[in-house]
Amino acid sequence: MAIKTPKIGLVSLGCAKNLVDAQRLTSVLIAMGYKIENEYDKCDVVVVNTCGFIGPAVEESMQAIGEALNYSRKVIVTGCLGARAKVIMDKYPQVAAVYGPGMRASVIRGIISLVGKPLESDRQKVSPSGVLLTPPHYAYLKIAEGCRHKCSFCIIPSLRGPLRSRESDSIMKEAIDLTNRGVKELLIIAQDSSDYGHDLKGRPSLSSLMTKLSDTKRWLRVHYLYPSDEATKVVELMAKGIVLPYLDVPFQHVNPTILKAMNRPGNIEKTLRMIEKWRDICPDIAIRSTFIAGFPGETQEQFNELLDFIKEAKLDRVGCFPYSDVDGATANSYLNPVDEQIREERAALLMETQAKISYQKLNERIGKEYQILIDYVSDDGIAVGRSKYESPDIDGVITIENTKGLNPGDMVNAKIIEHDEHDMKAELVSVLDGKIDFIPF
Incomplete structure (x- = not known):
């Protein structure tokens, strides 16, 4: 009878620095042979990587812990809020373990204690830079x-x-x-x-x-x-x-x-x-x-x-x-x-x-042409991207219509034609050669 490979769920909250921590943890787990599962009810363990910087972030983290517990009996909490274990355990005494930020080895030991190690044959090769939880570009x-x-x-x-x-x-x-x-x-x-x-x-x-x-x-x-x-x-x-x-x-x-x-x-x-x-x-x-x-x-x-x-x-x-x-x-x-x-x-x-x-x-950007890095393309050909002036997730985006054939990670030239307080709309001018790795800005 085949031994079941443990499935691990992982949710990461807060800043990009926390996301990097989550990527490193995910990379080690995959290399060890664990399976990463997105659906909580199919997970053997759920890890909640929390933020605890300000009040609203603490509330969001506590809600995420509660949601994980609704689906899984085995929940491990880590991240910044994990440094305040008593706050978590007072509200959720059924949490399996709590670890502070940067305690990846402890989290892994906690997972092993709950569901054991995968088989040697389950191990996977992971790139030296690890698994990305961002788009690949x-x-x-x-x-x-x-x-x-x-x-x-x-x-x-x-x-x-x-x-x-x-x-x-x-x-x-x-x-x-x-x-x-x-x-x-x-x-x-x-x-x-x-x-x-x-x-x-x-x-x-x-x-x-x-x-x-x-x-x-x-x-x-x-x-x-x-x-x-x-x-x-x-x-x-x-x-x-x-x-x-x-x-x-x-x-x-x-x-x-x-x-x-x-x-x-x-x-x-x-x-x-x-x-x-x-x-x-x-x-x-x-x-x-x-x-x-x-x-x-x-x-x-x-x-x-x-x-x-x-x-x-x-x-x-x-x-x-x-x-x-x-x-x-x-x-x-x-x-x-x-x-x-x-x-x-x-x-x-x-x-x-x-x-x-x-x-x-x-x-002031209306009528000007910029290089746009495409982040997302919808099924009906609407592309969403950013120029040198926008960072992902925190700044506005640039929407370009009628771009079927484009893919995330493509670089295009586009002219700004509309805007509001945050976002812009542009028209496609040209698609840069996909073989070119980098176009100076």
């Missing part, structure tokens, strides 16, 4: 774990530990393997990518790493750069065409008192000068940022200062979140918390203000 490349900053609203250092940069040789090997597999866009991520190498011998920098990665001749998009001199060096690489002209830099606020309370540097004038400098270096740059509205102690005047900054800076993309207590964060104990409804109203007002700016920014 783009991939996230994590260059560091943890964080050395001490922002008062954040608990990432306590969840994921201090900064631990990867050696550049290891990163290059993964990048080369990904490009050999047909990946056309590498999305560079870390908690603070601009901090890369600070903890390594010789202190290699992000800009030096990006210069090395340019040998892959792929789109290189960098996420999460702290406002810094290193960010400026990366902008210089953007001006040279080495890195996509897309800067993802979370400013969080601009009022010096609020920034000090957040344990972050800067002020409105310094930030505006920095943005002006970046635009002088690379006029083609698209800047996206995130902000927190209603941080403890934030007055109406301080919020108005943030609004004034939004109007003057005219950033391309903005996300704003109402402040939310994070269990274990220093800011939880700050005096003068802002009423929750006011936090929501301020965040909504900021996004309304930015929507007008984003609309005008996209209006």
Whole structure:
């Protein structure tokens, strides 16, 4: 009688860094011979890779755990919320095991204890860069774990530990393997990518790493750069065409008192000068940022200062979140918390203000032609893609009609003809030769 191969279900929530963790876990499980199953009721074990950064993320993670338990008697929880095991076990005592982020070996041991190991004959060969949970034409490349900053609203250092940069040789090997597999866009991520190498011998920098990665001749998009001199060096690489002209830099606020309370540097004038400098270096740059509205102690005047900054800076993309207590964060104990409804109203007002700016920014692209990387093509020939200015899942998309014959991963030239505050519509100009691995932007 044949021995049944254990089937494992896996759901991953939260940021791209969590997705990379899920990819690594999936890769090991497949190599060991386990089968990955999408339907919970067919799984022998379900692993929920959680996010625990802010309140809404915790709620989403708890709901995902509950849903998994509705279908499976054996559920393992890991990820950031897993660092708060008591919170999970108090609500779901039937969970089989809870592990914190980065504890892949422990998760695997937990799976083995619940359902055993697959047969040797079930083992599968996995690419050195592992299994991708993204479409095959783009991939996230994590260059560091943890964080050395001490922002008062954040608990990432306590969840994921201090900064631990990867050696550049290891990163290059993964990048080369990904490009050999047909990946056309590498999305560079870390908690603070601009901090890369600070903890390594010789202190290699992000800009030096990006210069090395340019040998892959792929789109290189960098996420999460702290406002810094290193960010400026990366902008210089953007001006040279080495890195996509897309800067993802979370400013969080601009009022010096609020920034000090957040344990972050800067002020409105310094930030505006920095943005002006970046635009002088690379006029083609698209800047996206995130902000927190209603941080403890934030007055109406301080919020108005943030609004004034939004109007003057005219950033391309903005996300704003109402402040939310994070269990274990220093800011939880700050005096003068802002009423929750006011936090929501301020965040909504900021996004309304930015929507007008984003609309005008996209209006400037009407009639211009761009290279578009196709992410999805519907059965009726409607293609959805992105230009150098858009990152997957977080920015707007570009829709092109009448494109039957195109496939995800194709690169085309298209002209922008319509837009709203976030998304655009374009008409196809030409399809680039599929044999060409990379077209400079």
